[in-house]
Amino acid sequence: MASSAVVEALVTSPKYVRRRHRLLLLLAFASGAIDAVGLLALGGVFTSVMTGNMIFLGTGMATGDQDAAIRAFIAICAFMTGAFVGARIAGSPRTGDQCWPRAVSVALCLELVLLLGFSVVWWFSDAKPGAELQLVLLVADALALGVQSSAILRFGIRGLSTTYMTGTLTSVMSALAAGRHPSNWVLSVQILASVVCGGGMAAVVHSSAPAAIPALQFGPILLVLLVARTVRDDRSDLRD
Numbered sequence: 001m002a003s004s005a006v007v008e009a010l011v012t013s014p015k016y017v018r019r020r021h022r023l024l025l026l027l028a029f030a031s032g033a034i035d036a037v038g039l040l041a042l043g044g045v046f047t048s049v050m051t052g053n054m055i056f057l058g059t060g061m062a063t064g065d066q067d068a069a070i071r072a073f074i075a076i077c078a079f080m081t082g083a084f085v086g087a088r089i090a091g092s093p094r095t096g097d098q099c100w101p102r103a104v105s106v107a108l109c110l111e112l113v114l115l116l117g118f119s120v121v122w123w124f125s126d127a128k129p130g131a132e133l134q135l136v137l138l139v140a141d142a143l144a145l146g147v148q149s150s151a152i153l154r155f156g157i158r159g160l161s162t163t164y165m166t167g168t169l170t171s172v173m174s175a176l177a178a179g180r181h182p183s184n185w186v187l188s189v190q191i192l193a194s195v196v197c198g199g200g201m202a203a204v205v206h207s208s209a210p211a212a213i214p215a216l217q218f219g220p221i222l223l224v225l226l227v228a229r230t231v232r233d234d235r236s237d238l239r240d
Contacts, residue, residue, distance in 0.1 A: 016098075017099060019099075019100075024162055027152070028162040028191040028192075028198065029194040029220050030221055031048055031148065031162050031163045032202070033199065034047050035145070037202055037217065038142075040206050041129070041137075043138065045068075045071045045072050047144075048142070048146075048163040049164055053072040057072040057073055071134075074139060078142035078143045079145065079146040080146065082150075084150075085147060086150030086151045090154040093153075097154070100228050101154055103154060104151050105225055108148065108224060108225055110147050111145075116218055118214060119215075119217075121140070123214065126211075127213065128210075144217075149162075159171040165191075202216055
């Protein structure tokens, strides 16, 4: 059996950190795509950017646009619910955590189930959901990104997010303004680029092959789960 020192070395191994970074980029790509779908096909609201939805809620109430206000309110409530459930599943960072704790994958499995549910409804509607089905799909996507948002916190990396980028941008710029080297700045920039790429890809797919939208959402999550499982298996083998 490997000693505790060997196990700790595995946890902090650059090999596993780099692999985790790649998985985080896939999650960011998926969140960008899912948010774009919310804007393009689910009533023009976000599924993870709750600041924007709060603005939509306020302006909708002020202007009498009840549909916009209702959609924004539903998205906010669904995201909050997903974030709560995701936090309960993934838990908080713990001393001795592996590079990719199993609890994160358990939470992402729930996200995958929600996105597969989205897929069924999307394909059932021939990729043209009506107003009522749009609300169902909006709830599924907002729940999914709420779960992902909380699950990522288990890594305990300051400023890390794969769903909301304002904090990431602020952290990088604040460090630069203070003359400090931004921590994890390479990963932060890559995550920002991945979100942009995900949103752009979703826009292209929605306009040219809308039936493929679900695969663009759940595909990256499925790949993340498969690779993360391999990482855990490697660790288990080395412990034995």
